[in-house]
Amino acid sequence: MSQVAATSGYNVTLVEVNSGLLENAQKNIKKSLERVAKKQFKDNDAGQKKFVDEVSQRIIGSVDVKSTIKSTDLVIEAIIENIKIKHELFSSIDSLAPAHTIFASNTSSLSIAEIASVTQRKDRFGGLHFFNPVPVMKLLEIIRTADTSEQTYNAMKSFGESIGKACITCKDTPGFVVNRLLVPYMAEAVRLLERGDASARDIDTAMKLGAGYPMGPLELADYVGLDTTHHILKGWNEKFPDEPLFKVNPMLEKLVSEGKTKMSKEGSLSVKNVTIFGGGQ
Numbered sequence: 001m002s003q004v005a006a007t008s009g010y011n012v013t014l015v016e017v018n019s020g021l022l023e024n025a026q027k028n029i030k031k032s033l034e035r036v037a038k039k040q041f042k043d044n045d046a047g048q049k050k051f052v053d054e055v056s057q058r059i060i061g062s063v064d065v066k067s068t069i070k071s072t073d074l075v076i077e078a079i080i081e082n083i084k085i086k087h088e089l090f091s092s093i094d095s096l097a098p099a100h101t102i103f104a105s106n107t108s109s110l111s112i113a114e115i116a117s118v119t120q121r122k123d124r125f126g127g128l129h130f131f132n133p134v135p136v137m138k139l140l141e142i143i144r145t146a147d148t149s150e151q152t153y154n155a156m157k158s159f160g161e162s163i164g165k166a167c168i169t170c171k172d173t174p175g176f177v178v179n180r181l182l183v184p185y186m187a188e189a190v191r192l193l194e195r196g197d198a199s200a201r202d203i204d205t206a207m208k209l210g211a212g213y214p215m216g217p218l219e220l221a222d223y224v225g226l227d228t229t230h231h232i233l234k235g236w237n238e239k240f241p242d243e244p245l246f247k248v249n250p251m252l253e254k255l256v257s258e259g260k261t262k263m264s265k266e267g268s269l270s271v272k273n274v275t276i277f278g279g280g281q
């Protein structure tokens, strides 16, 4: 997020809870910028370096929330998916941030209105939900609650467009659009695996080659983080116990505890001669 905003010319302050995490984030941004630079400035080492240096310079690292919050127009929170910790952060910065500052959460699954409830700026609060890897994925979900003002919504949308994202708007509902569809889909893939209907490799191959998805559902669950996928489902299940799509199955619990997603390969039969009845294609 910091990288994408800084690439589009914004001055960004990246705040982490400690210097170790900050250093790590800065290293990851540098690696990702180098990847982009290699593509944009092919065979031009000086151009690559200039790009990486210029964008990096627009990202100031900080571990001091209070001093950085005083001169910002937009806060994007992308911390741990824990409502209590999000509440602590937003209630601590609400009185320090300028009155016009918009607060946004990048939550994957929590309610924006519930996160905003501890602030006095519910009209200047919304969701900006990015997708991984952020520099590559074109989509940005913009979430408006019943309290988000038109002015705030328009400012969030203009920001999204200015950083090159395709923006869609969604009400403050569990998982918004993408995760509401994607998380039950990944969970269903784990159920297929659990029933022994197909191997993990075949489930992934099926959706890549049969539906054109860049990653299979189990590969994607691994990429998003099995623990994250599990955490989202568990949270929704607690809130909406009657929704069958939000049920957490035992294999997901087991996979999370073991950190596994892949099963062993199966043997195959070889085919030499083929007979086809009808079809014509």
Ligand code: 3HC
Pocket (backbone or CB within 6 Å): 032, 033, 035, 036, 039, 107, 108, 130, 131, 132, 133, 134, 135, 136, 137, 179, 182, 214, 215, 220, 224, 228
């Ligand atoms: N920074 C910059 N560029 C990156 C990058 C990064 N971190 N990661 C990948 N790229 C670029 C590569 O340079 C490459 O560019 P090129 O094609 O122009 O050379 C391109 O992206 C593709 O990367 P790779 O060739 O390394 O690998 P793949 O072709 O296998 O693509 C992928 C990797 C983009 C991750 C692709 O597999 C994909 O789109 N997967 C699906 C991702 C997805 O569904 N994300 C959403 C997850 S849900 C979510 O985030 C919501 C949250 O709330 C849970």
